[in-house]
Amino acid sequence: MSLPDDPHLPDDPHLTDLPHLPDDPHLPHLALPSSPLRVAAAQATAVPGDIAANARGAAALAARAAGEGARVVVLPELHLCGYDLTTLATHPDRCEVSADERGTVADPRLDALAGAAVSHGVTVLAGAPVRRADGTRTPSWRSTRRAR
Structure with a gap:
């Protein structure tokens, strides 16, 4: 056919x-599509357990990638929390972002990254464990916890 x-x-x-x-x-x-979709894979050294600092670093990476024509920026798995298994297991509160009752992540530590995405017109894919409003966590935290 x-x-x-x-x-x-x-x-x-x-x-x-x-x-x-x-x-x-x-x-x-x-x-x-009428034009190619440029995707940037971005990586930087992350600070374990410091979501705000990692989000600021990711914001700079997103701005740079957008300046080079990227419309999508992909960060490494669990970049926002630094992907440090010890910190994830012993200080999960330092590694989690907060979600509201609807499941929407609206953590103020991500404001720099969200602002960069909006101002530069890029979509940023970033990950961190999520603490839901009911206190439960996303499966990524539980699977990391078992891995230690």
Whole structure:
């Protein structure tokens, strides 16, 4: 089977194995993006248990990546808390960000990073254990706790 003739699709032999899509006005138009999506992988030395400092450092990385054309910035796993297993196990309060009743993270220690993302128009992917409003933690904290 092949795709319907579409001048917006590239001439790629790998696409010929896709099933034929019916002419349905409710299906999205099959067109490639008009510009490339530049993604930056950013890394810096993080301070164990210092979310505010790590968020400020991440904000600087996000600003730099945006200045070089990135629209998405990806930080290492648990970068915001410094990914230090001892600190995660012994001082979880220093490593967790807070979420409200809806599960939205609104921790003021992340303000510098959120501000940089907004002002530079980039999406930043960053991670830290989350303490929910009901006191429970995200699974990443529990799995790290078991690993020690």
